[in-house]
Amino acid sequence: MIARLVPGVVATAWRHDDTEPVSLFPEETAVVARAVTKRRREFATVRLCARRALRDLGLPPTPLTPGPRGEPRWPRGVAGSMTHCAGYRAAALARTVDVVSIGIDAEPAEALPEGVFEGVTLPEERRHLATLADRTPELPWGRLLFSAKESVFKTWYPLTGRGLEFEEATLEFTRDSATDPHTGTFRAGLSVPGPVVDGTRRDHFTGRWLVREGLVLTAIVLTRDGPR
Template sequence: MLWNLFPSEVKIAVGDPRARKPTGYPDEETHVANAVTSRRSEFFAGRECARKAMRDLGFQPTAIGVRPDRSPIWPNGLIGTISHSRTLCLAAVALQNDDALSIGLDIEPDSPLPEDMWDTICTSNERSWLAGLPSDQRTRQALRMFTAKESAYKAQYPLTQEFLEFEDLEIAFYGHDFSAVFQRSVPSFAKGTKLRGRQVIYHGHVVSAVCVGSDQFNKGAVS
């Protein structure tokens, strides 16, 4: 299922943060030198997955640094995304081209999202949609919405450098597919632009993925 989340040219690798002692490249160590063990384990497991995906693309593994905004620093010509929980980490890497300008991936443990968080995460249309569902489905569908927004945010950020609020994207589901629609214009994306994504359940996690292509990218759009 994971390998259908992105176009075939995007390589995905899977890891477990609990599998080994957390270690990484010296250039990476500085970013988590004072972090607790669980945070170090997740950080390095994610980068280990990213390097495996890089090897699958034919690239030599290298250190993956951290920008001031905490996003990964990818080698020239590559795009990538990392997400992790305490028990699972995923990374996706690809050559940047017109079909894949940027990618975003998010994983969350498949558990109910408390209703007191919905006002923060959901637009009024999304809350209305949730209210129309059977009561036993609402909290898990709200989680699906949350992780879809997170993956869309990660996909747009490298192209816009824009910090979005949850209400700036509106999600609609179509089976395993979803759209994330911009509710306001930001650099390179006009209001109403739809980012396309896919979502699956994998090892007790909801996994969401978005790939932005040149057909969705408008350099003339401004906030």
């Protein structure tokens, strides 16, 4: 499903579970040596996805260890993002000649835990989501906003090396059409100075979203000619 949200220059791979055997590099094994079994399996499967995407880009497998904020450290010349949640693991990668940064996120298509919604939304976002919920009440708009902000952070951090608080990006969603209200686009306006890419400051990111098969998926692909 993630392939539906990104342009053709982005290679993607996904799995619904952790049943496929995965051989980790020693450096990767060391990262999760003390983790619980569930964490080790998710870690391995999402790296399997990433290596499949690397292969599709014509690149060899390589250790993918996390950086200071848990972000994957990609080979030189590659931009990418990984995500995992219950029932889904995915990776999306592209060459940096085409893409500056990528952020993807998957979440279960259900309401956020109690108390989380107020902590991740701004007043104007809550009003916006209330309007959307009146029109399409079956969609988990709070979870969709949370996922989109995760994708914003994953796009932002490799370009800045700095954190981004939930209140520093304001989200607005659009549905593709009345006949398919489960897909659409979103815009994330930044209230802090955005990254400078090829001499141009980016003050917002745009992305796509999809709700299918019990999952919420969001993706941002920041290209050199502007956000997509």
